[in-house]
Amino acid sequence: VEWTDFERSTLQNLLSKIDYEFVGQQALARCLVVYPWTQRYFGDFGNLYNAAAIQGNAKVAAHGLTVMRGLEQAAKNLDDIKGTFTELSVLHSEKLNVDPGNFRLLADIITIVVASVLGASFTAEVQAVLQKFLSVVVSALGKQYH
Numbered sequence: 001v002e003w004t005d006f007e008r009s010t011l012q013n014l015l016s017k018i019d020y021e022f023v024g025q026q027a028l029a030r031c032l033v034v035y036p037w038t039q040r041y042f043g044d045f046g047n048l049y050n051a052a053a054i055q056g057n058a059k060v061a062a063h064g065l066t067v068m069r070g071l072e073q074a075a076k077n078l079d080d081i082k083g084t085f086t087e088l089s090v091l092h093s094e095k096l097n098v099d100p101g102n103f104r105l106l107a108d109i110i111t112i113v114v115a116s117v118l119g120a121s122f123t124a125e126v127q128a129v130l131q132k133f134l135s136v137v138v139s140a141l142g143k144q145y146h
């Protein structure tokens, strides 16, 4: 994957503007509410009984931040996202048995949450860069599945 200077700077600028804790918590909570089958992977997260419980669940919030930290690592290694995520892909496939279709769902929710946070500064150009980045992330996370 090739990245232009514009894409690199747009992505860094975007990531510097968002609150990882907020975006991570909102994105993971919404994912668990809107796509309830994703709850099955978080059996030890305690009460995911309804939307309010999910929104208030501290483990969901903590894990949302973990996901965002993962994205931060990918953004720091734009030229080798695949290599950066090799272990993470093995973990999700072989240990966690996460259906890789769910990566796309979470990535799209992250895009929606970022859009709602950035408002007018979430231009079409910014959206295109974020979606390109998340597509590469989703592909890299799915690489070790076989």
Ligand code: HEM
Pocket (backbone or CB within 6 Å): 038, 041, 042, 063, 066, 067, 068, 069, 070, 071, 088, 091, 092, 096, 098, 102, 103, 106, 107, 137, 141
């Ligand atoms: C763990 C990133 C999508 C389920 C993790 C970890 C990271 C991560 C960084 C921690 C790994 C470690 O502890 O070494 C991501 C990223 C995603 C993504 C960047 C996509 C944008 C998903 C999806 C699911 C999922 C869609 C399930 C629907 C899990 C589970 C764990 C985990 C169950 C272990 C949680 C725990 O028990 O602490 N993920 N993940 N991930 N991920 Fe993902």
